[in-house]
Amino acid sequence: MLRRLAGLLRFGSGPSMPFADHVSSTRKFGIELLGAAAVAETMKAVRSRIAQGSKTSDEVDVVLAAAVEAARIALGIEVHDVQIAAAIALAHGHVVEMATGEGKTLSACFAAVLGSLDGTPVHVLTANDYLARRDAAWMEPVYELLGVEVGCAAGLGQDEDDRRREMYAKPVCYATVPTVGFDYLRDNMRLRRDDQVLRGFGLAIIDEADSILVDDARIPLVLSGPSDVPIDLYGKVDAAVARLFDEDVAVDHLTRTAVLTDAGDEHLEEILREQGLLQGDGLYDSANVRVVHHALMSLKAHRLLQADRDYVVANGEIVVVDETTGRFVAGRRWSDGLHQAVEAKERVAVRPESQSYAGISFQNLVLLYRYRAGMTGTASAESGEFERTYGMTVAAIPSHRPCRRIDETDQVYRSRAGKLRAVVQEVLSAKDRGQPVLVGTTSIAKSEELAAMLCGHGFSVVDPGREDAFDALRRDPSAKLLAVLNARHHEHEARILADAGLPGAVTIATNMAGRGVDIRLGGSEGVPELAAASEAAGGLYVLGTERHESRRVDDQLRGRSGRQGNPGRSRFMLSLEDDLLRQFGSKKVGRFLSRAGFGDDDAISHRFVNKLIATAQKKVDGRNGEQRREVKRYDDVLAGQRKAFYELRMRAVDGEAGEIARDLLDHAVAALVSRHAPDGVVPDDRDVASMAQDFRMRLGIPLSPELLRESGSMIADAALAAMAAKRAEKIARADEQVYAELERYIVVSSLDIAWRNHVAALEHLRSVVSLRAYGGRDPLTEFRTEAVEMYEALVEAAAFSVATGLAFASVKPRAAAA
Incomplete structure (x- = not known):
């Protein structure tokens, strides 16, 4: 169905509105299509015509007109032309670039309905389980009015095959790429076809396409089972590696490698021989391959991976934190014995190492789908890779209203301590204005460190588990309350973000707040007076405390502010001790600041520094x-x-x-x-x-x-x-x-x-x-x-x-x- 319809779609006459003819036609059909009964009758008629082989482009516009009316009835949403254009672009197989708050979720729903009309399985793939469950539940009333069943396979356990099969059997199913990928690998290990849960790869509509298809694509999906490595080996090797000196190890943070120096080879050999773990003539004797491998994994665990940044220790287990999203990745374990090395390092129970049973890359999994489309707020930067790898071109959809956000120049400080003091003062100034602030950090530890500094200035951290957590702030914007959103509090994500736009709200977050998040001015209850107060104070102020390796992630954080024409402001406050700057020429900038007489609390804003950051991000993106x-x-x-x-x-x-x-x-x-x-x-x-x-x-x-x-x-x-x-x-x-x-x-x-x-x-x-x-x-x-x-x-x-x-x-x- 999708290909048949997509071949009939074309761009409109001007770049400002793709598919303008179809948008106009959709509006025309919508004039007489009013009420739930009319929507149901229209969809029934369309399905009948398609079953009889209808191939007119009007079918697309009629279905979209019905979808627009269904959204009005079910959600009380007045659909904008840009959302209709985005749905058509998705049906045409594009990666749609739309700004934050422009309604990508609804456009994806419309495109999914179009794709499902002839029985094609449709998967709407999101960046994480939370977004999949949220979007499926949010859009379900629209699907219901249009006569389309919707399911959600995200977050279901491996022992819930019947439930997964039920979800995938529905015309539209929300899930994540790892969920589908592992189900695909498991399906191809089942003894009976009836035990399989997937029903085929039809259409994939990929939300946050750059995150899923680009950032996550560096790590393949691997299905594993237990191996035969003795458990006690990890602890013994960890004890040996912990005794190495700094001069024994060469660490490269750019390539994320840690290797032994010549002195390190000799020292480790001496320690391992003392422990009775070595055989043969030397460290690299063929009999010692396994021991050396695990020593190198332990070296990486000690020198490259940090607690509360790359992982957390929770309930006696090591839980991986996604470096791009800042979220816990339930069930993910590092391979090649690295996870066991971290478990040994943190003195938790070491679980057996796994052996790979099957695997597939993100790219080849997505290419299994007959039809593919995507959407994100930052697609243009990766347009070449989308087209080269997935055969999808980028369609930029204009905003419904012009963006009024003010993006300030970066401020760079000599030391991290000086930067954090400046961030605290910036938050206090915004608080005095009654302006809501979203502070972006790069790790759990850093978010909690900044929260502790603000608590030293009279703030209290709210308990997001309480229904009345933000009531005091609604009554009095000067109340010194702050919320912390990181992987430790992921179950309260929706509640924290729903009220992050209240006047005077202070929210400290990791990259969790960078994607799929729509922060409304005035908070969750939609009180006009509160929204007006936040807007009068300047709108949401996004304050980044560190640049990410990818500029797209920075742009996603900025994009939380200034939604749908609202005012807003963004700024990054950095230091020469930040990871990115430390790897790329911060010494040169440091010497410049010293000669110019800058102290730790003095900031510099200069195009030279901006160029340095851009160059660093470009190098990392290239790698x-x-x-x-x-x-x-x-x-x-x-x-x-x-x-x-x-x-x-x-x-x-x-x-x-x-x-x-x-x-x-x-x-x-x-x-x-x-x-x-x-x-x-x-x-x-x-x-x-x-x-x-x-x-x-x-x-x-x-x-x-x-x-x-x-x-x-x-x-x-x-x-x-x-x-x-x-x-x-x-x-x-x-x-x-x-x-x-x-x-x-x-x-x-x-x-x-x-x-x-x-x-x-x-x-x-x-x-x-x-x-x-x-x-x-x-x-x-x-x-x-x-x-x-x-x-x-x-x-x-x-x-x-x-x-x-x-x-x-x-x-x-x-x-x-x-």
Whole structure:
């Protein structure tokens, strides 16, 4: 449906309003479409026409007119032309760029309805579980009036398969990319198709597209299970690494690497040998590969990962904090033993390391959808990557009202302490004006540190769990209350942000407040007097305390202010000790400030500093972009194998296991014949005893020494005939249906084991293949070549597993007839 309709859509006459003709037509149809009954009747008629093959572009505009009326009835929202234009652009497969507060959520709802009309599964993919649940619940009354069921798969546990299947079965389902990705990987490990939860990849409408498709795409999705590394090894290695000196380690915060120096090699070897963990002649002896690997992971845990920034310790567990959104990522565990290294470092219970069972990159997962569209407030900066990787172009939608936000020049201080003192004074000044302030920080620890400093000036932190948490502020804007929004308080996110626009409100937040957040002036109750007071004070003041590695994240934070033409203000207050500036030339700026006589509490605003920040962000964006491209290049090698394997496996699940088993038995026999009786070898030179043992142990068939001296083709024919006779005997003894089920189980489980081992082997190859560049060889070419050979080994391993399993499986005789 979407492609059929999208081909009829076109841009309007001017850049200020894409699809202007369709917007005008939608308004025209809407004149006579009033009331819930008219909406229901219109949607029924449209579905009937589409079922009969209607292909007129008017269908799009009629459905949108019905959606506009449904939004008015269900939500009391008067839909703007820009929201209609955005819905059409989404239906056309664009990444829509719209400013904060312009109504992307409603536009996505309209586009989802369009996409679902012919039965295409529609997934609206959001940046986190909270947004998925919020948007699904918020839009549900609109969907209901339009006759479209909506579900939400976000936040459901792995043991809730029936519930997940129910949600995905609905025409429109809200979820996150990881949720869909892991369900896809798990579905391809299930023993029955009826156990699968997804119903296909139709249309994906991706909210916060730059965050999901760009920022998150550096880390592939990996489904894991337990491995065999002894638990006590992590604690022993951690104790060793904790004894290293600073001069033993070289740390690069830009590339996020920590490696041993020559002195570190010697010191660590000495410590590990003292602990009895080393074997052989030295640290890098082949017998010590596992110990050295875990030592390097422990080094990273100690030198690069910080508590309350990269993770928190909660209820005796390590919970990962997403570096882009500032949110807890429930269930995410770092791979390669890194998570266990952090657990050992923090002295919490170490859970077993995992082995990769299956994986897929964000890019290749999204490319499984037949149709794709996205939306965000900051798309233009990544337009090249959207088009190059996902085949989507950016459509910039103008604001309903001009932006009145004032973006101040950055202020830079020599020291972090001086910056924080200035931030506190800025917050106090805004408080005196009655202006609501949103203070952006980069970590949990920094948000709590700033809150403590403000508490030293008479502020109290509200308990967001209380219904009356902000009532005092409603009564008196001068009340010294502040709210802290970070991953520790994520369950109260909606309540904190709903009142962040109250006059005099002070909210200190991590990047959680940077996306999917619409802060209304005046607070949640919509009292006109409170909204007017916040507006008179200058609107929401966004105060950033540190620049993020990506300018888009900074722009998202700014975008919380000045929604829908409201006044607003934004400023970043930085220091030369901030992570980003410290990595990129802060010494040069520091010398300049010293010569100019600047003290710790003096700020500088200069284009030189702005240029330094822009250059730093550009470098980091370049590095991150290369990481994403590398992830996709290597996953593309696996993508073809993954597709072929999953298709083979599903054939076995769907009842073709017998045919696949015969093919694999042919492969196993051919492999044994090739190994023991290759062409060109004189029969008398064969090791007949070893050959006979291999056929007996692997295939369960005895072959005479005389036969084993015949030609390879005769041996193969005899072996296959013997196995066929053995199969027929088992079927006669039991039952054909019982044997078919046994055959299906053995084939599927053998394929699964072979695939898991293949994925683990590829993962290991991926971790070391880059070293071949030192020998003048291209790592990617080497990876491609060896991956093909490894897949052939996978097929052979599965073939022998099936052959052995079927040969030695016993079947219960059928019951005698009464």
